[in-house]
Amino acid sequence: MAAIELQGLVKRYGKTQVVHGIDLTIEDGEFVVFVGPSGCGKSTTLRMIAGLEEIDGGTISIGGRAVNRLEPKERNIAMVFQNYAIYPHMSVAENIGFGLYTAKLDKAEKRRRVEETGRILGLEALLERKPSALSGGQRQRVAIGRAMVRDPAAFLFDEPLSNLDAQLRAQMRLEIKRLHQRLGRTIVFVTHDQVEAMTLADRIVVMRDGRILQVGAPMELYEKPADVFTARFIGSPTMNILPARATTAAGATTLALGEQPLALPTAMGTVPADLLVGVRPQQLRVLANGEASDLVLSGKAAVIEPLGSETFVHVEHGGGLILASAPAKAPPAVGEIVRLGAPASALTLFDAASERAL
Numbered sequence: 001m002a003a004i005e006l007q008g009l010v011k012r013y014g015k016t017q018v019v020h021g022i023d024l025t026i027e028d029g030e031f032v033v034f035v036g037p038s039g040c041g042k043s044t045t046l047r048m049i050a051g052l053e054e055i056d057g058g059t060i061s062i063g064g065r066a067v068n069r070l071e072p073k074e075r076n077i078a079m080v081f082q083n084y085a086i087y088p089h090m091s092v093a094e095n096i097g098f099g100l101y102t103a104k105l106d107k108a109e110k111r112r113r114v115e116e117t118g119r120i121l122g123l124e125a126l127l128e129r130k131p132s133a134l135s136g137g138q139r140q141r142v143a144i145g146r147a148m149v150r151d152p153a154a155f156l157f158d159e160p161l162s163n164l165d166a167q168l169r170a171q172m173r174l175e176i177k178r179l180h181q182r183l184g185r186t187i188v189f190v191t192h193d194q195v196e197a198m199t200l201a202d203r204i205v206v207m208r209d210g211r212i213l214q215v216g217a218p219m220e221l222y223e224k225p226a227d228v229f230t231a232r233f234i235g236s237p238t239m240n241i242l243p244a245r246a247t248t249a250a251g252a253t254t255l256a257l258g259e260q261p262l263a264l265p266t267a268m269g270t271v272p273a274d275l276l277v278g279v280r281p282q283q284l285r286v287l288a289n290g291e292a293s294d295l296v297l298s299g300k301a302a303v304i305e306p307l308g309s310e311t312f313v314h315v316e317h318g319g320g321l322i323l324a325s326a327p328a329k330a331p332p333a334v335g336e337i338v339r340l341g342a343p344a345s346a347l348t349l350f351d352a353a354s355e356r357a358l
Contacts, residue, residue, distance in 0.1 A: 002029075002062060002063050002077075002154040002186040003026060003027055003028045003061075003062075003063060003064070004025075004026040004049060004061070004062050004154060005026070005059075005061040006022055006023060006024045006045070006049075006058065006059075007023055007058050007059045007060075007061075008022075008023060008058035008059065009021065009023075009045065009048065009055060009057070009058035009060065010058050011044055011045075011048060011053065011055060011056055012056045018041050019044055019045055019048075019210045020209075021058065022045065022058075023212075024205060024215065026188060028063075028186055029186055030186055030187075030202050031177075031180050031187045031200060031201055031202045031203075032188050032202065032204075033189045033191060033196065033200055033201035033203075033204050034046065034188070034189070034190045034191075035190075035191055035192065035193075035194055035196075035233070035234075036192065036206060036207035036208055036233070037192060037208070037233075038192060040207040040210065041207055041209070041210040042190045042192075042205075043158055043190050045207075046079075046156055046158055046190045047158075048060060050075070050077060050079050050156050051067065051071060051072035051075055052072060062076070062077065062154065063153060076152055076153045076154070077152050077155070077156055078146075078147035078148070078150055078155055078156070079155075079157075079158065080140075080144055080147050080157045080158070081158050081160070082158055082159045082162055082163060084131075084139045084140060084142070084143045084163075086139060086142050086143055086146070087131075088131050089130075090130070090131075091127065091128050091129060092118070092126050092127045092134070092145075093115075093128065095142050095146055096114050096117055096127075096142060096146050096149050097149065099146045099147065099149050100113065100114075100149055100150065113149050113151075114127070114145075115127070117145045118145065120179070120182065121141045121142075121145050121148075121175070121179075123142065123145060126138065135168070136163065136164050136168055137164060137168040140160060140161070140164065141175070143160070144160075144176070144179070148183075152185070153185065153186065154185060154186035154187070154188065155185055155186070155188070156187075157176070157187065157189040157190065158190050159190055160172075160176075161173065161193075161196065162191075162192075162193075169193075169196075173199055176189075176200065177200055194233055194234050194235070194236060195236055197234070198218045198235075201217075203216060203217055204216065204217070204218055204221055204234070206221065206229075206230050206233060206234065213226060213229060213230055214227070214230050218234075221234045222234055222235050225239075225278070226357050227350070227355050227356050228276060228278070235280060237281045237312060238323075239279065239280050239281075239348075240278065240281065240323060241276050241277070241278050242257060242277045242278075242322070243274070243275070243277075243318075243352065244256060244275045244276070244277045245274065246271050246272065246273055246274075247273070248270070248271075253270075255277070257277055258295050259296040259297070262294060262295055262344060263344075264349075271349065272352065274352035274353065275349055275350065275351065275352055275358075276349075276350040276352050277347050277348070277349060277350075278347065278348035278349075279295070279348070281323040281325055282310075283342050283343070284323070284324040284340050284341070285324060285326070285340065285341055285342070286313060286324055286327075286338050287339040287340065291341065292341075293341025294343050294344040295343075295344065295347065296341050297317055297322070297339070297341075298337060298338065298339045299316045299317035299318075299322070299338065299340070301313050301314070301332045301333065301335065302321060303321075303334070304326075304331050304334060306328065306331065308328065309328055310325055310326075310328050311326045311327065311331040312325055312326070313326050313332060315338060322340070324338075
């Protein structure tokens with residue numbers, strides 16, 4: 001069992017507190033991704049789990065055992081770093097087998113594990129090569145192999161794909177996901193890339209300023225963000241956030257946004273007067289002439305981004321730019337006045353003061 005539990009986890013550097021008492025349980029076999037901007041505390045949290053950073057408060061348990069005072073090698077975890085950390089003078093086989101250096105195994109068993117790991121990662125034909133003869137993706141697989149060969153209870157990945165180009169990143173995402181499906185081990189993965197988080201995770205942990213803002217399945221965070229930060233961070237392109245006013249009369253609440261009042265569901269009850277309304281670009285469409293919609297906005301098309309299967313249009317509205325989608329083969333022209341529409345069900349409402357979802 002390799003469930004990982006964090007209770008009241010705190011980290012300080014001098015007088016500066018960078019992790020503020022976070023609580024989280026990662027189930028055995030779960031793939032959990034920590035995501036957030038640089039400096040949010042996600043890598044520090046991962047390094048505390050690994051034992052590479054001392055903790056200043058709280059408890060870390062792995063497999064039901066408190067590991068606060070255990071050395072990294074005693075925690076039965078393996079870590080894969082951003083910079084690969086493989087040895088240039090060693091062959092691929094020697095690099096993979098380095099993780100078994102202190103293991104009490106005979107040479108035949110060590111070789112068997114190295115060859116099996118190489119086969120799983122598609123490196124069997126490269127075992128005698130030096131790292132200088134490998135691509136970036138192959139070097140990253142060697143680093144993963146060195147972690148795998150020890151047969152750890154859990155894998156920790158610290159932004160392992162950030163040094164790869166876009167095509168290799170996509171390929172390695174697929175390989176890491178297939179590896180998890182094959183091995184079924186607990187994986188904790190840190191990234192600042194929300195695409196990696198969405199495509200890899202069973203659950204995503206969104207962090208900001210050393211605190212956890214929201215934990216949930218990828219589509220849960222995408223469809224029901226708990227706050228404006230999560231709404232903007234999860235999903236690509238980022239969600240549009242628009243200021244709006246709510247007015248209530250005779251028990252009915254309407255939203256003043258766009259060209260026509262928008263009635264809010266009575267089940268919402270009382271809402272604050274000042275709101276922020278979120279709508280994703282994929283759900284805010286350029287309307288055809290005469291087409292109706294619950295929410296209607298208008299503005300001048302400023303930038304057109306054709307992406308093959310769809311086109312995104314940056315539209316000047318309210319002193320800024322909002323992003324909408326348009327038919328791939330019939331986008332508006334730059335400078336054209338366009339009407340944008342979205343159904344009421346596509347809108348997410350936030351309290352303007354707290355930026356929390358209603």
